[in-house]
Amino acid sequence: MAEVATLQGLYEEAKAKNLALDMTRGKPGSEQLDLTLPMLDLVTSSDYKTAAGADPRNYGGLDGIPEAKELFKEFLEVSSTDEVIVGGNSSLTLMHDTVARCMSHGTASSSTPWGKLEKVKFLCPSPGYDRHFAICEHFGIEMITVENVNNDLDIAKIEELVAADDSIKGMWVVPKYGNPTGTSVADEVVDRLAKMNTAANDFRIFWDNAYTVHHLSDDVDVIKNLFEVAKAEGNEDRVFIFGSTSKITFAGSGMAGMGGSVKNMDWMRSHLNISTIGPDKINQVRHMRFFGDFAGLQQHMVKHAELIKPKFEVVISILEEKLGGRGLASWTNPKGGYFISLDTNQGCAKRVVALAAEAGVKLTAAGATFPYKNDPRDTNIRLAPTLPSIDEIKQAMEIVCLCVELADAEKNA
Amino acid sequence: MAEVATLQGLYEEAKAKNLALDMTRGKPGSEQLDLTLPMLDLVTSSDYKTAAGADPRNYGGLDGIPEAKELFKEFLEVSSTDEVIVGGNSSLTLMHDTVARCMSHGTASSSTPWGKLEKVKFLCPSPGYDRHFAICEHFGIEMITVENVNNDLDIAKIEELVAADDSIKGMWVVPKYGNPTGTSVADEVVDRLAKMNTAANDFRIFWDNAYTVHHLSDDVDVIKNLFEVAKAEGNEDRVFIFGSTSKITFAGSGMAGMGGSVKNMDWMRSHLNISTIGPDKINQVRHMRFFGDFAGLQQHMVKHAELIKPKFEVVISILEEKLGGRGLASWTNPKGGYFISLDTNQGCAKRVVALAAEAGVKLTAAGATFPYKNDPRDTNIRLAPTLPSIDEIKQAMEIVCLCVELADAEKNA
Numbered sequence: 001m002a003e004v005a006t007l008q009g010l011y012e013e014a015k016a017k018n019l020a021l022d023m024t025r026g027k028p029g030s031e032q033l034d035l036t037l038p039m040l041d042l043v044t045s046s047d048y049k050t051a052a053g054a055d056p057r058n059y060g061g062l063d064g065i066p067e068a069k070e071l072f073k074e075f076l077e078v079s080s081t082d083e084v085i086v087g088g089n090s091s092l093t094l095m096h097d098t099v100a101r102c103m104s105h106g107t108a109s110s111s112t113p114w115g116k117l118e119k120v121k122f123l124c125p126s127p128g129y130d131r132h133f134a135i136c137e138h139f140g141i142e143m144i145t146v147e148n149v150n151n152d153l154d155i156a157k158i159e160e161l162v163a164a165d166d167s168i169k170g171m172w173v174v175p176k177y178g179n180p181t182g183t184s185v186a187d188e189v190v191d192r193l194a195k196m197n198t199a200a201n202d203f204r205i206f207w208d209n210a211y212t213v214h215h216l217s218d219d220v221d222v223i224k225n226l227f228e229v230a231k232a233e234g235n236e237d238r239v240f241i242f243g244s245t246s247k248i249t250f251a252g253s254g255m256a257g258m259g260g261s262v263k264n265m266d267w268m269r270s271h272l273n274i275s276t277i278g279p280d281k282i283n284q285v286r287h288m289r290f291f292g293d294f295a296g297l298q299q300h301m302v303k304h305a306e307l308i309k310p311k312f313e314v315v316i317s318i319l320e321e322k323l324g325g326r327g328l329a330s331w332t333n334p335k336g337g338y339f340i341s342l343d344t345n346q347g348c349a350k351r352v353v354a355l356a357a358e359a360g361v362k363l364t365a366a367g368a369t370f371p372y373k374n375d376p377r378d379t380n381i382r383l384a385p386t387l388p389s390i391d392e393i394k395q396a397m398e399i400v401c402l403c404v405e406l407a408d409a410e411k412n413a
Numbered sequence: 414m415a416e417v418a419t420l421q422g423l424y425e426e427a428k429a430k431n432l433a434l435d436m437t438r439g440k441p442g443s444e445q446l447d448l449t450l451p452m453l454d455l456v457t458s459s460d461y462k463t464a465a466g467a468d469p470r471n472y473g474g475l476d477g478i479p480e481a482k483e484l485f486k487e488f489l490e491v492s493s494t495d496e497v498i499v500g501g502n503s504s505l506t507l508m509h510d511t512v513a514r515c516m517s518h519g520t521a522s523s524s525t526p527w528g529k530l531e532k533v534k535f536l537c538p539s540p541g542y543d544r545h546f547a548i549c550e551h552f553g554i555e556m557i558t559v560e561n562v563n564n565d566l567d568i569a570k571i572e573e574l575v576a577a578d579d580s581i582k583g584m585w586v587v588p589k590y591g592n593p594t595g596t597s598v599a600d601e602v603v604d605r606l607a608k609m610n611t612a613a614n615d616f617r618i619f620w621d622n623a624y625t626v627h628h629l630s631d632d633v634d635v636i637k638n639l640f641e642v643a644k645a646e647g648n649e650d651r652v653f654i655f656g657s658t659s660k661i662t663f664a665g666s667g668m669a670g671m672g673g674s675v676k677n678m679d680w681m682r683s684h685l686n687i688s689t690i691g692p693d694k695i696n697q698v699r700h701m702r703f704f705g706d707f708a709g710l711q712q713h714m715v716k717h718a719e720l721i722k723p724k725f726e727v728v729i730s731i732l733e734e735k736l737g738g739r740g741l742a743s744w745t746n747p748k749g750g751y752f753i754s755l756d757t758n759q760g761c762a763k764r765v766v767a768l769a770a771e772a773g774v775k776l777t778a779a780g781a782t783f784p785y786k787n788d789p790r791d792t793n794i795r796l797a798p799t800l801p802s803i804d805e806i807k808q809a810m811e812i813v814c815l816c817v818e819l820a821d822a823e824k825n826a
Contacts, residue, residue, distance in 0.1 A: 027471055027472055028471065030468065030470075030471075033468070033470040033471065036470075037458035037459075037461075038458050039458075040456055040457050040458045040461060040695075041457055041458050043453055044453050044454055045450035045451050045452075045453045045454050046450075048450075048453055055443065055446070056665065056666075057443075057446040057449075057663040057664065057665060057666065058440055058441065058443075058446065058663070058664045058665055059440055059659070059664040059665055060665065061665065088501070089690075089692070089693050090689050090690045090691075092688065092689060092690055093688055093689045093690075096687060096688040096689075097688070100513055100517065100688075103517060104513065104516060104517060104528065104552065105551075115517065115528060131687075134687050135687060135688075138518075138684075138687045139517065246472070246690065250470040250471070250695060251470065251471045251472040251690070252469065252470060252471055252472055252473065252474065252690065252691050252692070252693060252694050252695070253469075253470065253693045253694065253695040253696065271551075274509060274544075274547050274548060274551045275505065275506055275509040275510070275513075275548075276503050276505060276506045276509075277502075277503045277505055277506075277659065277664070277665065278503075278665050279502070279665070280502050280665060280666045280693065280696065281665050281666065282453075282663060282665070282666040283666065283693065283696070
């Protein structure tokens, strides 16, 4: 009880500072957005055509201008531009619309709409991305939480589940620098995902490669190419790949892309043919002039890394300094992406988030990283360091660490 | 038979010219697109914020930046910005997504998804817009063709149908300068649409006001405000209003908007909250700087009219010169919009389109303006004069008129 009292004293002091800090948002900071400002000058009234000299102003170009498709071919790691669709400003929309279309029309592998089935289930490796889970919940898809083991997918469990139940139609994966784990899938996991037997012949992996080029330094994670392995196994229709430039150029005004087998992309194009007059091709011209090519995009990411790496380092160093070796929490130390995953002892995460909020530090709601907002052991907290300044992160993390100590002490008191 | 032979001779002469003309596309011509080029210079690396000084580069702003919502409030003729959503580059997408959401989730008036019902039907006033019909067909919605009478909706028939059948959930209307008729709905029709009893309590009018500011001169059609009348009747949830700047600025890079009751817009926002990270707000800033306000947008349309009015006049004058008073065809003479509707005698439209194609003039497929591509009397042909040059229109229309004569003569031979 002495310890609780001491910690409470420190906590009251922290509260008295009346801070208003936010560690919740996986958004680029404004200095990151500034890196892309020159792009706004690259399309003008006298100079706006595509690389081939085509006029991008009118209707059409359903799946993107040629150079943008070429870029996304490399970005999504597929082998031909027929395996690519570039559309709109949001990969979330591409993912939502793909699920919506599977629900209303079925897939390229089966014309039975998922929405006509008694039950549709998705595997949700967790902790994971709340907006993926929100899409499932929105469409009444039952989510099966598959907790990660050793910061990777529990592939044995996944294999077992998909082999046994043909109502399991899909799964979500953020394969590289995952949200919120920051970790990447192992080669063996990729192989087994590509090869595993699925009871459903229209099973789909939603491979949200959101952070594929979002390294913090030149010490990078490299993941095996799922689509290539799946192709070799004759399972290429299993894979939908997604990505965007939202965290590369402007978060709201980027380009989003989707990749997969020609059969899957033709399926998507046949839907797009009904639903759109084509993407904003002028914005695609703007982007392609800015990047030049995929190498140019990768160069641009080095500048992002320079800005956000120190932010990640501050989080990690304060966690180590305050909580290291004390048995109070564990955390990931990612080489890229937008998040650090903090795990408290069992039953403490909600309390930590509540305490932090009261002390003026907003954290992502505990549970948000699990289906139905239900973290079964109440341990996971997602930390998002890109938006606040280094000074704000310092102040916020001091308080977060204090709240972890206090919540743990309260529990053991 | 003598006449047929003579006409065939003329037709062979026309064919020998090996023309390649296209009257099919409701697209702005490049001189029209040029009118908007200055817009591309209005957002730069040093000057890109909203009117209120907000940063438009990041995620968020689900239903548009404030000044764009203000513009669409006037454009869609609703009374508050809460009754407006500005999103994406395509009103077709907003319409498709609205239907998709009604199918998967029901409406704000009923949580029963239309897709769970035995049967869903839409009324399709015809001739109408093929892409509306394609959306219905895509979702398995049964289309009931309601042929126009005197170039307006057959409102008596519509009233009768919706009152009797609760599986009729919606209808499409292009109320002003319709596609393809070019005509506008009468005030009395608006009143009756707003007031009519519908057996379905979740009946929706998809009011695609695509050509609301697309006048050819200052002699304009004014249509009564459906939403206002519906509100007065307590039927405001019946109306979804759509529009875009696709044929005002750049066809592929415009802004699309949707209007309706706060209840309906909140329903849509709750769906958007799942499916998107927000629209391209930088493009909205670009547009709003270009227009200034709604009056500025209207001024801009005067320039479009100057370019396309002569094209419409050429079509009409050749039709009058070649076919006028001969009982071979009738046509509309619109005050705005993008199309002229040509009606041949019964059973001739398909033949005219085929003959024209063989002579190098592409016309919209006969039947395309009806549900299931089935024009029951085979009379309607949609003419789209905006894209070709005046010289091309002249050549094309000479051939179209010749084909009308020949098809008619063949039929009577």
